[in-house]
Amino acid sequence: MLCPHCGFNNHDGVINCLQCGLPVARKIFRPDRFSGIGRRAFAFVIDMIILMIPVLPIGIALGIVDNIWFFLLILFGAYLIYGMILEMTPLQGTLGKRLLGMRVVSSLNGKTLSFKYSFLRNITKLISILALFTGVLVAIFSDDKRCYHDIFGKDYVLPKDSNTKET
Numbered sequence: 647m648l649c650p651h652c653g654f655n656n657h658d659g660v661i662n663c664l665q666c667g668l669p670v671a672r673k674i675f676r677p678d679r680f681s682g683i684g685r686r687a688f689a690f691v692i693d694m695i696i697l698m699i700p701v702l703p704i705g706i707a708l709g710i711v712d713n714i715w716f717f718l719l720i721l722f723g724a725y726l727i728y729g730m731i732l733e734m735t736p737l738q739g740t741l742g743k744r745l746l747g748m749r750v751v752s753s754l755n756g757k758t759l760s761f762k763y764s765f766l767r768n769i770t771k772l773i774s775i776l777a778l779f780t781g782v783l784v785a786i787f788s789d790d791k792r793c794y795h796d797i798f799g800k801d802y803v804l805p806k807d808s809n810t811k812e813t
């Protein structure tokens with residue numbers, strides 16, 4: 647976040663400029679509640695079941711279900727595209743997340759994710775998972791329950807009754 651007083655490029659979330667000490671942001675967005683990874687994992691399972699409805703018949707038609715790992719890769723790829731699209735719409739989340747009362751918002755302002763951050767969030771899910779799920783499990787130990795891909799995507803996953811006002 648660029649300081650309006652001296653132009654220094656501070657990292658996000660900084661309240662006072664690290665160079666000149668003057669305030670860089672009048673408002674900060676800090677939700678009061680966050681969604682835990684148990685509920686998020688359950689939403690993932692729901693989304694995978696929903697995606698199987700179109701992907702499985704296509705996979706059978708193309709003869710790729712015989713190779714289960716290749717099929718799962720295709721299914722996961724479909725999940726990333728589906729997530730990227732839905733998380734930047736007013737739905738603010740996949741159908742699984744919506745069913746479980748969760749939404750994904752920008753950690754910068756509490757609003758819907760932009761294309762850039764929805765893309766970054768979903769592409770870095772691969773890293774979170776390929777790193778033996780450490781990128782997901784790290785959420786257990788962070789007070790705002792963020793996975794690696796939430797940090798890259800500059801997002802929070804929130805329960806629908808979480809306060810999203812800027813203070």
Ligand SMILES: [Zn+2]
Pocket residue numbers: 649650651652653654663664665666667668
């Ligand atoms: Zn400054």
